[in-house]
Amino acid sequence: MKTRVLGFAGLAAVTAAAIYGLFVVPADLNQGDAQRIMYVHVASAWLAYASFGVTALAGIGYLWKRDLRFDAVALAGAEVGVMFTAFAIWGGMMWGRPVWGVYWQWEDPRLTTTALLLALYVGYLLLRRLTDDPARRASRAAVVGLIAAVDIPIVHFSVIWWRGLHQGPTIGDPGKILNPSAPLLFVAALMAMVAAFTLVWVYLMIRRYQLARVDWQIEEHGRLGRITAARRAGMAPAATTAGNEEPAS
Amino acid sequence: MRELRRAAAVALAIARKDATAELRGRQAAGSTLFFAALVLLLFGFALGPDSRRLTDAAPGLLWLAIVFGGLLTVSRLHQLEADDGALEQLALYPVDRRAVYAGKALAGAAAMLVLGGLLLPVVAILYAIPIGAAWLPLLAAVLLGAIGFAAVGTAYAGLTVRLRAREVMLPLLMLPIVAPLLLAAVKATGAALTGDPLGELGSWLQLLAAFDVIMLVVGAGTYGFLLEE
Numbered sequence: 232m233k234t235r236v237l238g239f240a241g242l243a244a245v246t247a248a249a250i251y252g253l254f255v256v257p258a259d260l261n262q263g264d265a266q267r268i269m270y271v272h273v274a275s276a277w278l279a280y281a282s283f284g285v286t287a288l289a290g291i292g293y294l295w296k297r298d299l300r301f302d303a304v305a306l307a308g309a310e311v312g313v314m315f316t317a318f319a320i321w322g323g324m325m326w327g328r329p330v331w332g333v334y335w336q337w338e339d340p341r342l343t344t345t346a347l348l349l350a351l352y353v354g355y356l357l358l359r360r361l362t363d364d365p366a367r368r369a370s371r372a373a374v375v376g377l378i379a380a381v382d383i384p385i386v387h388f389s390v391i392w393w394r395g396l397h398q399g400p401t402i403g404d405p406g407k408i409l410n411p412s413a414p415l416l417f418v419a420a421l422m423a424m425v426a427a428f429t430l431v432w433v434y435l436m437i438r439r440y441q442l443a444r445v446d447w448q449i450e451e452h453g454r455l456g457r458i459t460a461a462r463r464a465g466m467a468p469a470a471t472t473a474g475n476e477e478p479a480s
Numbered sequence: 481m482r483e484l485r486r487a488a489a490v491a492l493a494i495a496r497k498d499a500t501a502e503l504r505g506r507q508a509a510g511s512t513l514f515f516a517a518l519v520l521l522l523f524g525f526a527l528g529p530d531s532r533r534l535t536d537a538a539p540g541l542l543w544l545a546i547v548f549g550g551l552l553t554v555s556r557l558h559q560l561e562a563d564d565g566a567l568e569q570l571a572l573y574p575v576d577r578r579a580v581y582a583g584k585a586l587a588g589a590a591a592m593l594v595l596g597g598l599l600l601p602v603v604a605i606l607y608a609i610p611i612g613a614a615w616l617p618l619l620a621a622v623l624l625g626a627i628g629f630a631a632v633g634t635a636y637a638g639l640t641v642r643l644r645a646r647e648v649m650l651p652l653l654m655l656p657i658v659a660p661l662l663l664a665a666v667k668a669t670g671a672a673l674t675g676d677p678l679g680e681l682g683s684w685l686q687l688l689a690a691f692d693v694i695m696l697v698v699g700a701g702t703y704g705f706l707l708e709e
Contacts, residue, residue, distance in 0.1 A: 294705055347659050351657065354652045358640075361645055361649065371639055374702040375639065377698065378698055378702070381694060382656075385660045385687075385690070389664055390663070
């Protein structure tokens with residue numbers, strides 16, 4: 232019940248922030264209305280990073296405590312993070328087309344990094360789908376999530392260098408967004424959207440976590456059911472429990 | 481100190497075992513090399529016949545061939561054991577898992593080094609690049625790239641070896657991870673071939689070395705969890 236209230240609050244907050252960003256705050260002089268994409272784009276990019284951080288930490292938690300609830304948190308982080316990453320890339324491309332003239336700008340280290348980020352965690356989610364045993368899935372996923380999280384700063388760093396070693400990061404500087412020279416209204420619109428998106432993010436994380444727990448119970452139920460059925464049919468139960476690595480169909 | 485020496489002995493023994501298996505296993509290593517050389521030939525079809533374009537793109541093409549060949553190389557690291565049901569024994573050795581990881585990574589890095597070292601002259605001949613003068617930085621880039629690729633590959637090959645669809649999952653998981661390695665190695669190779677006019681060779685080699693160290697530490701730390709299954 233509380234979660235549902237949170238969901239509605241998130242929805243209301245996003246609507247309010249969108250109205251504020253679209254109609255109250257004036258358009259940027261140089262970029263026009265396209266600049267408004269920045270509010271949702273930056274908010275989703277930040278939350279994507281937060282999600283993957285959660286996935287990495289929950290993975291460490293699982294390897295340490297061997298508690299599958301950590302794995303459910305890790306899954307929630309990865310799935311919600313992939314969604315926000317895809318949204319951030321989509322928003323960036325929509326913004327890039329009118330402002331840069333191209334959808335994809337290889338010069339922008341953030342875009343390149345984010346694309347790799349998406350690939351990393353889509354791989355993470357695919358790996359999860361391919362492992363049936365919950366404990367194995369959890370430890371494999373934890374290792375992949377950890378390696379991916381370690382890789383992200385290296386990717387970002389190397390891509391910034393890649394554009395030219397002697398050029399300081401201009402686009403890649405996070406301070407630029409909160410630049411005091413930016414009109415305060417823009418900052419307010421961005422902050423409002425970040426706050427609203429964060430509410431939605433918390434809601435999605437909780438829901439995905441709950442769903443993962445239910446999924447887990449169903450899996451457990453199905454396994455018990457198969458063992459019982461096999462016992463009744465007079466077969467060795469081992470055949471059903473050990474076959475996890477084989478295709479289920 | 482004694483434990484460290486013991487761990488080194490374990491790592492060397494495992495690396496030697498893998499190297500022996502690789503050398504006696506007739507086709508695998510040779511076919512991988514042939515495959516990578518074939519990739520280089522096909523890049524020529526894709527970008528040629530303008531030899532200037534090939535020369536310009538040579539560092540990138542070389543490293544793509546190394547990465548493709550490397551994926552096949554690291555996928556073999558656990559394959560023999562998995563096929564023979566010997567992974568369980570490997571997990572049951574009463575030794576430090578990090579030593580097992582180090583041995584596997586050492587074997588992988590050695591195989592990758594041979595692959596990269598043999599592809600260099602192929603690139604030099606096919607794409608008309610003089611590598612003679614720059615052999616030392618080139619070899620350094622190949623060595624550091626080989627170590628980094630093997631560091632990631634050992635962990636991921638151990639992770640995917642028992643997976644269905646491992647043929648697609650290993651590249652799918654590994655390629656985004658090694659993207660910074662590819663980038664740094666290509667840049668270092670390019671700088672070495674052009675005589676390093678911008679003085680950036682050292683920085684890229686340092687980035688490669690940093691990648692190696694970070695991935696070796698993470699790989700060694702997590703490998704035990706993958707063997708445990």
